[in-house]
Amino acid sequence: MNLTTTPTSISPTSVRLVLPSPYAFADASPASAFQSFQLGAGHPTSVSCWTCSFPMPTKKTNAAILNTKGRKAWRPDGLSLGECIWAMHGVWGWDKNKDAAVVLRENYFTRHPATGTAVDWYTDFYFPFLRKWGAKMREVSAPEKLAFVEAIPNEFCPPS
Numbered sequence: 001m002n003l004t005t006t007p008t009s010i011s012p013t014s015v016r017l018v019l020p021s022p023y024a025f026a027d028a029s030p031a032s033a034f035q036s037f038q039l040g041a042g043h044p045t046s047v048s049c050w051t052c053s054f055p056m057p058t059k060k061t062n063a064a065i066l067n068t069k070g071r072k073a074w075r076p077d078g079l080s081l082g083e084c085i086w087a088m089h090g091v092w093g094w095d096k097n098k099d100a101a102v103v104l105r106e107n108y109f110t111r112h113p114a115t116g117t118a119v120d121w122y123t124d125f126y127f128p129f130l131r132k133w134g135a136k137m138r139e140v141s142a143p144e145k146l147a148f149v150e151a152i153p154n155e156f157c158p159p160s
Contacts, residue, residue, distance in 0.1 A: 031066070033109070037092050038101045039066055040073035041084040045101075122151075122158050 031039060031047045038045040044067050051061045076082035087093055091108045094101055112119055134147050151157030 033086075034092060034101070034103055037084055037086045041087065041094075042067065042070045042072040043094075043101060044068050044070060120158075 030050065031045070035045050035047050039047075044065050046063050047066050048060050049062045049064055051059055072082060074080050074082050074084055080088060084092075086108075089105075089108070091105045092101055092103050110119060111117065112124065130149055137147060138145070
């Protein structure tokens with residue numbers, strides 16, 4: 001089973017949403033941002049499983065409980081001292097009365113924290129990542145080498 005990350009892992013409207021349909025080209029369990037926070041904090045979490053059909057639509061076929069062993073992604077000797085950084089930022093928390101995760105700041109990822117402007121996945125994340133990655137690759141290989149990259153499948157890429 002795969003955990004798939006796409007620009008919709010952080011939905012423009014809600015940390016609860018995952019919109020896998022145009023992106024799934026293999027059977028996968030794409031967790032929403034909210035689900036991934038829970039998984040990373042060591043909580044077993046139910047995640048929908050999707051089956052692809054080309055060209056569309058991908059369909060939900062079942063659900064699976066992931067992280068049944070309760071392993072944390074956050075190191076106890078790291079900067080966050082073993083706590084989820086998104087819980088520390090108040091995006092989500094664990095309700096001990098309900099024994100369940102709760103979203104505290106639904107639209108946390110819709111605006112850039114420094115500028116307050118709306119976030120665009122390609123211009124704010126993908127293109128800067130590709131530029132940094134390309135520069136690092138050229139540092140360790142011949143500078144005349146080319147790197148070919150493409151947009152997310154089934155999505156039109158805006159001009160860089």
